Amino acid sequence: MPQTPPKTAIDALVFDAYGTLYDVASVTAICDSHFPASGAKISEIWRQKQLEYTWLSSLMGRYQDFWQITAAGLRFACGALKLELSEETFRLIMENYLQLDSYPEVPAALEGLAEKMPLAILSNGSPEMLIKVTQHNGFNRFIKEVLSVHELRIFKPAPQVYDLAVRKLGVAKEKIGFVSSNAWDAAGAKAFGFQVFWINRFDRHPEQLDLPPDHEIRTLDQIPPLIF
């Protein structure tokens, strides 16, 4: 008799924001509109520097919020590519970050999951950034808690960031499913003790950190069969 694989016992789901729920590809399009043919390169360097600056400022003990870090990353990217970034263009590109759309499967997936358990966002984003982009997508009706690292003044993957979700949701870490498309974030969440779903949307190579996720899937709508 074929055995059904045991389901993962999860009482709450916590989602990363950028790249997981919200599609950051539109950033490339707006960069391209201001700097023709350079959009892809700008957004690649920008994202890399944005992440590096979260890690570096955390390790130095010199927190700056994610809006400042995102701005610094954009300035670096344009500077490194010898592109003149006017204050007007800077403002327009940055504002795009507050109006990111979600990936196509996300609204229906969140709606279905929200009927079963509490959902939260746990992100590096500053509170204002997270509130705006979540409102823009109308996700407030699905998401119980929008949690920012800001009150801790340190970024992922510091364990105290993941612990914020435990404290705010009142759910044991073993019963929390953490969902991220960022492989390093998935590794940090696994190190902390969450049950981890790595959304590998773009067929990326897994990190070599000896912290594999519990589940590697492609889109959010693949979560329910794993837990219900």
Added chain:
Amino acid sequence: MPQTPPKTAIDALVFDAYGTLYDVASVTAICDSHFPASGAKISEIWRQKQLEYTWLSSLMGRYQDFWQITAAGLRFACGALKLELSEETFRLIMENYLQLDSYPEVPAALEGLAEKMPLAILSNGSPEMLIKVTQHNGFNRFIKEVLSVHELRIFKPAPQVYDLAVRKLGVAKEKIGFVSSNAWDAAGAKAFGFQVFWINRFDRHPEQLDLPPDHEIRTLDQIPPLIF
């Protein structure tokens, strides 16, 4: 009457190792010999992942030594490029890290500086890696202390790493000149309170971390006129 600019008062010099004293470009050549035409891409991804893993493992509180992290970075780079890395090739490429040559101006520059003040290396490298590459270049006669982050179990730019040099050299941080080609390392050293010389060998764009170095120079032989 023309004024001579004031000299920087420095009682000891502390050098980063990889990319600052030791030329990591030979890594590209050996990767290219095993994976024709892919050497540059492998070493670019490898270096990026190596750094990322130092920051990520530090923030997670899961230190692994730099040899393990360097190995993980190499495995990631080959995996991401869909290149088959045999254990034999892995071993040969990794061993190259223990035999890096210095940049051409380094031996004479260190010799001259060592006559004036104590010199130290402060590196992410594991003690064994640092001892081997320093012996390979015969720099033990110039370098008083070879300091590794290993005893602290955290990587740069955590401030306690830079403080290790203060403790081991017995020189106040304001009187230590820190020399690195890594802009983020220079920023970390500046945040800590060293006098910082950024060796911008390859005309890189400065980091946007509001921590500019005291001096931006191209090679180590430009240090003496700034301090003597």
